[in-house]
Amino acid sequence: MSGSRGSGDDFRPIVDQSGPAPAARLPRVRRTTVKAPLVPTLPARPGRDPRPGRAAALGGRAPHLTSCDLDRRTAVLSITKEFHFSASHRLDHLPQGHPCGRLHGHNYVVELELGAHPDELTRPGFVRDYGELAIFRKWLDDTVDHRHLNDVLPDRNPSAEHLAMWIYGMWKEEFPQLIAVRVSETPKTWATYRP
Numbered sequence: 756m757s758g759s760r761g762s763g764d765d766f767r768p769i770v771d772q773s774g775p776a777p778a779a780r781l782p783r784v785r786r787t788t789v790k791a792p793l794v795p796t797l798p799a800r801p802g803r804d805p806r807p808g809r810a811a812a813l814g815g816r817a818p819h820l821t822s823c824d825l826d827r828r829t830a831v832l833s834i835t836k837e838f839h840f841s842a843s844h845r846l847d848h849l850p851q852g853h854p855c856g857r858l859h860g861h862n863y864v865v866e867l868e869l870g871a872h873p874d875e876l877t878r879p880g881f882v883r884d885y886g887e888l889a890i891f892r893k894w895l896d897d898t899v900d901h902r903h904l905n906d907v908l909p910d911r912n913p914s915a916e917h918l919a920m921w922i923y924g925m926w927k928e929e930f931p932q933l934i935a936v937r938v939s940e941t942p943k944t945w946a947t948y949r950p
């Protein structure tokens with residue numbers, strides 16, 4: 756793919772393999788309206804956009820933003836990676852007869868979302884190399900996979916919400932760009948911690 760984006764000369768390449776990329780060489784936006792393709796679009800995957808129909812109403816694009824809008828936002832780019840583990844749990848404090856009060860298990864999905872401003876991208880143009888998240892996979896395998904979550908987290912009810920908060924707290928220091936953790940117990944349910 757060639758370096759320039761769009762039809763005009765508004766933007767310079769994000770990726771420069773020839774040497775260090777000092778801040779001055781990173782793409783700058785003019786004080787005019789920014790063309791939509793450079794602006795991050797909301798995920799179009801079903802069930803992800805908390806405002807269904809909005810992306811479609813915008814033709815799949817975010818609204819036009821000015822450079823001032825971009826400056827105000829700390830993380831306009833984000834990446835996510837999905838991980839899986841299987842575990843059992845039993846939830847306390849539920850009404851009598853609630854099925855989740857009984858011992859049962861889930862094939863959990865965990866998503867880590869890391870964010871950055873375009874000026875903060877690494878030289879290859881990454882928020883963070885997906886490969887660097889491999890240590891999280893190993894930690895999941897070692898800590899929760901095929902375990903009983905009430906034993907792993909004896910001080911709290913292992914709901915999806917508590918798991919998301921726990922994982923965020925455990926990994927924020929290792930991944931400072933971490934902005935959200937999502938935990939799914941079933942294909943239809945997600946809990947998101949985005950402090």
Ligand SMILES: Nc1nc2c(c(=O)[nH]1)N=C([C@H](O)[C@H](O)COP(=O)(O)OP(=O)(O)OP(=O)(O)O)CN2
Binds near residue numbers: 855915943944946
């Ligand atoms: N807010 C939360 N609600 C529930 C949690 C949770 O962690 N946070 N957990 C459970 C159970 O552990 C389990 O996930 C059951 O959830 P549910 O969606 O009800 O699962 P089902 O497959 O039985 O639901 P269907 O509607 O039949 O697909 C409960 N609630």
